[in-house]
Amino acid sequence: MPIVVKGLSFAYGKGTPFEKKALDNISLTINDGEFVGIMGHTGSGKSTFIQHLNGLVKVQEGEVEVNGIKLTSAKRPKPDYKKLRATVGMVFQYPEYQLFDDTVIKDVSFGPKNMGYKREEAEEMARRALRLVGLDPDEVGEKAPFELSGGQKRRAAIAGVIVMKPQILVLDEPTAGLDPYGKEQILNLILRLKKECSPTVIVISHDMDEITRYASRLIVFGEGKVAFDMPMEQLFEHGRELEELGLETPTAVRLAAALKARGIDLGGGIVNMDTFTAAVLKKFAEKGAPVKEFSGIDWFGERAEGGGQGAAAPAQEAADDNGAADIFGEGL
Amino acid sequence: MRDVAFGQYYPVSSPVHRLDPRLKIIFTVLYIVTMFFVASYFGYALVLIFLLSVCGVAHVPPKAMFKSIKGVIILLMITAVLNLFFYAGETSVEWTWWIFTVSPEAIDFALKMMFRLILLIMGTTILTFTTGTSELTDAIESLFKPLNLIKIPVRDIALIMSIALRFIPGLIEETDKIMMAQKARGADMESGNVFKRIKAMLPVIIPVFVSAFRKADELADALDARCYQASPKRTKMKKMSFAWRDLVAFLIFAAFVTIIFLDKYLWGGLDKYIVEAFNALIG
Ligand SMILES: Nc1ncnc2c1ncn2[C@@H]1O[C@H](COP(=O)(O)OP(=O)(O)O)[C@@H](O)[C@H]1O
Ligand SMILES: [Mg+2]
Numbered sequence: 001m002p003i004v005v006k007g008l009s010f011a012y013g014k015g016t017p018f019e020k021k022a023l024d025n026i027s028l029t030i031n032d033g034e035f036v037g038i039m040g041h042t043g044s045g046k047s048t049f050i051q052h053l054n055g056l057v058k059v060q061e062g063e064v065e066v067n068g069i070k071l072t073s074a075k076r077p078k079p080d081y082k083k084l085r086a087t088v089g090m091v092f093q094y095p096e097y098q099l100f101d102d103t104v105i106k107d108v109s110f111g112p113k114n115m116g117y118k119r120e121e122a123e124e125m126a127r128r129a130l131r132l133v134g135l136d137p138d139e140v141g142e143k144a145p146f147e148l149s150g151g152q153k154r155r156a157a158i159a160g161v162i163v164m165k166p167q168i169l170v171l172d173e174p175t176a177g178l179d180p181y182g183k184e185q186i187l188n189l190i191l192r193l194k195k196e197c198s199p200t201v202i203v204i205s206h207d208m209d210e211i212t213r214y215a216s217r218l219i220v221f222g223e224g225k226v227a228f229d230m231p232m233e234q235l236f237e238h239g240r241e242l243e244e245l246g247l248e249t250p251t252a253v254r255l256a257a258a259l260k261a262r263g264i265d266l267g268g269g270i271v272n273m274d275t276f277t278a279a280v281l282k283k284f285a286e287k288g289a290p291v292k293e294f295s296g297i298d299w300f301g302e303r304a305e306g307g308g309q310g311a312a313a314p315a316q317e318a319a320d321d322n323g324a325a326d327i328f329g330e331g332l
Numbered sequence: 333m334r335d336v337a338f339g340q341y342y343p344v345s346s347p348v349h350r351l352d353p354r355l356k357i358i359f360t361v362l363y364i365v366t367m368f369f370v371a372s373y374f375g376y377a378l379v380l381i382f383l384l385s386v387c388g389v390a391h392v393p394p395k396a397m398f399k400s401i402k403g404v405i406i407l408l409m410i411t412a413v414l415n416l417f418f419y420a421g422e423t424s425v426e427w428t429w430w431i432f433t434v435s436p437e438a439i440d441f442a443l444k445m446m447f448r449l450i451l452l453i454m455g456t457t458i459l460t461f462t463t464g465t466s467e468l469t470d471a472i473e474s475l476f477k478p479l480n481l482i483k484i485p486v487r488d489i490a491l492i493m494s495i496a497l498r499f500i501p502g503l504i505e506e507t508d509k510i511m512m513a514q515k516a517r518g519a520d521m522e523s524g525n526v527f528k529r530i531k532a533m534l535p536v537i538i539p540v541f542v543s544a545f546r547k548a549d550e551l552a553d554a555l556d557a558r559c560y561q562a563s564p565k566r567t568k569m570k571k572m573s574f575a576w577r578d579l580v581a582f583l584i585f586a587a588f589v590t591i592i593f594l595d596k597y598l599w600g601g602l603d604k605y606i607v608e609a610f611n612a613l614i615g
Contacts, residue, residue: 016396017344056512082518090516097506098513100538110535114518146542160517 003030003053003168003200008062010048022048024224026062032167035194036202037211040221041246046204047093049221050170053202054088055081067167086115089166089198093173095157099145104130105137107145108160115164129163130156132196133189151182155189162197169198173205184300187214208250212272220245232271252276273297342461348390349462352578353471359585360459366589367452374602375595376447382588383454392461400457401450408449415442469494470568495551503544510539 010023022045030036040046051057052064055071064071069084092098101107108129109122117125127137133155140148140156148156154174162169171190175183191214194201205211211218218235220228222245228235235242236253248254256270256279266279274296281291348356370376387394401408419438426435463471473490480486514535515521521532595602 017342051512054516056515085516085518088516090513092509092513092516095513097543098510098535098539100514100535110514110519111517114520164518 002032003067004063004065005029005052006063006065008049008052008059008064010045010052010057010060012048014060022224023052026224026226028219028226028229030200030202033199034201035214035216036200037215037218038202038204038221039206039208039211039218039247040227044221044245045224046221047172050090050172050202050204053168053170054090055079055084056090082115086164087166088168088170089161089164091158091161091169091171091174093176095161095174096145096150096153099153099157099160102144103142104135104145104148104156105141108156108163111160111164125163126159129159132162132193133159134185135159151178151185154178154186158189158193162193165197167198168200168202169193170202171204174203175205175207175210181300183210190214208248209252209272212250212252213274220247233269236271340460341464342390342392342396344391346389346391346462347577347581348386348458350575350577351462351581352574353463353467354475355574355578355581356459356463357468357471357475359581360456362585362589363455364452366592367448367455369596370444370448370592371596371600372603373444373447374606375592376444376451378588378591378595379451379455383451383458386458390458390462392458396461397454397457401453404449404453408446411449412442412446415445465497466494469497499544499547502547503540506543507536507540510543511536 006027008023008026009021012018012020012022024045026045026049038046038050048057052059052071053066059071059073061073066084067087069079069087071079071084099107101110105123105126108126109117109119112122112125113119127141130137130141135152135155140152145153145156158174169190174190175186178186187210190201190203203211203215212232215232218228218232219226220235220242227241227245228238236249239249239253239257242249250272252270252273252275256266256276259266264283266276266283270276270279277297278294281294285291367379370379383397384394387397416434416438417432419435419441421437421441423435423437426433428434460468469490472493473486476484476486476489511521519532519535521529521536523529524532599605
């Protein structure tokens, strides 16, 4: 069942001199199985919007419906918050700051315990969740969260959210504060989670290059409104308006535009580095150059390790950048 | 969490906001002292009118002031009930029901006590409504400067205070965020008895503490890295100085205090005249 939002408006500190309009008449629908990227500059209302999906802020005006659970400003009927929160998993910014229990296993099983599962059941679910995020429950399960490395902490925190197998997974800037390799790992993890546990994924991001590689749809927020909600290709024709909203078009789109200005038209459909590279290679092939088959850029040389998205974390950690971006054939 | 109105700065521009913060602190202390000399309902009404007028001049809606009592309403109830049933003074009539004994004097006493507390709280919040935290600490530092002579590090204390005050909004924000994160994981902090709720707060309190320590550490490093020391003499960005409006404020405040004292010592509580006049009126 989809997410349907109708005429949603929200202001912080309503009726005080601090009143701050954060959302202004938002209407949109997100269907099952979508990978939605939400973009927008700081303060455009992205976080406030996703907090509505989980009933964490009270609806002031308008309506939110998630899997048939209706949230309105009316006090009655009281929505089933427990069910809502089991349906929508919410990974906040810097989720590692929410770890609190004395062992990782206990912390990850916090959610299921709140939902009424018995301890053994909850801990079994926690083990499964830890494995899913690429942590070995036997190795880290009994450790204190504070003993983990930064990346591991973030994974553990994500495990604490997906442990209830939410059908909808929402992540608020999940790659903030990570190095490029850490970002790549988290994004691959999100793809794996989408495949194996949460079919609908909503990710807030700042980084156009990053989000266009993963999302199938972009929603752009500006000043509390939905500024753009259209197919990506079409969206990037609005480069100037995006700039006014404090966003850049992806590098690939700008590269393609620069090439076009110099007389090389790569054609449509370019939204990220993969589609850009494919278009360039096609151009080379048209000119008769020998080109290897291309199935996406291997940024960190991980596919060569035979792992790919299903691989366990240790294999990924062992990877170096041998053979990365070997996208042109030997002939070039 | 963010609705904690108590002691929050009200960011508008008004003559009261622009008053010298040192003067406002002195007024507040004098106000607190004066409250113990209010002798009659007439006096309490006068105090209330005074506060409402100050609110008006300060562009602070009186609603915000009344809201500040919300946090202590239970405390007020308990004191009122205790004063009502455990009044030990002289009584004219006594009404007894089961183990409870009530007299007109007890009611009078409990009411006055409650008014006193309410007005005390409302009055002191006007200070925090109209004075920013950095102004407050600067003023306190300035007022306590003489203590430097007896080797009390006033500057250090003022710095500690201003840092502590500046941490509060950040901590509230952090608490808010972590509370949301745990609620999203199904934590229920709004039902159950007191003990259950305290236990349910642990997943919030622990991360907030951890983050407070982390932030304190970072700030200490940042201060160290800039070789910051509180003790050497330094100049202020904003110099405080008395202005005409400070004198006007002083005169008004003095008049207010004078009436309260006149009411107690000269007129002996205007209430009885009002009651007499009222009785005469109805015959
Ligand atoms: N808890 C809050 N109290 C008051 N104002 C807030 C709060 N959270 C966010 N805001 C304000 O609401 C607006 C939208 O914020 P937010 O939803 O966090 O935007 P984003 O996630 O896109 O950066 C901003 O102007 C912000 O300052
Ligand atoms: Mg945000």
